[in-house]
Amino acid sequence: MSQSATLQRVQAVDFYGRLEEEVREHSQGTALLFLYCAGDSSGSEAELSEVQSFVDQLSGDNGKVLQDANYGVMAITLPGYSLDAAHYQALLLKQHLQGRLGEADPRITLAALTETPSMQTMKQMAESTRLSTSSDIHIFTQEEADREHNRILIVDQDATVREFLQIRLAMQGYETLEALDGLEALELIAKWEPDLVLTELNLHGIDGLPFIHHIQQLDVKESPKIVVLTEKRVEQTISQCFQNGVDDYVTKPFSPVELDARIRRCLH
Known part of the structure; x- marks a missing residue:
């Protein structure tokens, strides 16, 4: 042989x-x-x-x-x-x-x-x-x-959630990067300029509405779409997110098929 x-x-x-x-x-x-x-x-x-x-x-x-x-x-x-x-x-x-x-x-x-x-x-x-x-x-x-790929930044402290989302989004042709917390995410957004940020609200360092606000204040060519994927179900939090420019809000546990559809709607 x-x-x-x-x-x-x-x-x-x-x-x-x-x-x-x-x-x-x-x-x-x-x-x-x-x-x-x-x-x-x-x-x-x-x-x-x-x-x-x-x-x-x-x-x-x-x-x-x-x-x-x-x-x-x-x-x-x-x-x-x-x-x-x-x-x-x-x-x-x-x-x-x-x-x-x-x-x-x-x-x-x-x-x-x-x-x-x-x-x-x-x-x-x-x-x-x-x-x-x-x-x-x-x-x-x-x-x-x-084929041109939209860029999606996944921000979540849970490694299992990040892995699942990365694999599923890559399967659909999206380019993906991952961040563990808000500070790392802000650095990546400034350097990589994703089309969409898919983020948890519960993050280390900076989280919630201040994190959303910082994303929108970054000096980039075009601000990314923001889809919140979180365990927070409080109506006031949901309302405040939409008032502050979030494009969609999905609560965990979530339907992967529904999340796919919402991401496509935001990007197209």
Whole structure:
């Protein structure tokens, strides 16, 4: 067996940077495949071994497999492969995993690249693969990669809430950043200039209406839309938020579908 594929487990903070470097090395073009096994084996040593074994047997000597150690998503680079050739190998890989690991239930997103995609595009591909409910191989098109993304800043002290919102919004094509508190959020708004701020009111440092007021006083080209997502249900607080320019107010627990609709309405 050749040693064409090198499997590397990397933390999420390094995963996309390493992947970007790998894709950039192959100026002649490369196929990029994201894989996530939705079954109980996701991220297992057996699964990783089977993927590496499969890629090792492909012709050529530059294939690489990287895994996001946090989420179990794998990225496979196939330098020099056309879309048709990569799609054929993706079908074979899917069959290979189903045969060797019956519980694996592979989800695959595939793209043939002529230039290095942005980190946000790669994140969108990976997260759509991880959250896919279809076993069909998804071909990620240049049109999807070129689509303009609205920027949303998520502000919440709860890491679980931030992660859920980040994944769901990225799935819909939004660019996202996260802030733990009001002071960090104000710095990011000034530097990154998001289109919308999705924020809790209960924050460290500066919170509530003073935080809303500070957002609106920042020296930016265009003030972001503000959607409050909070546990506060007091009618007076809700009324004051709208009086102070908040675009929408959603209370926790919330319906993700309803929140999606309200964000779209604010942005469009």
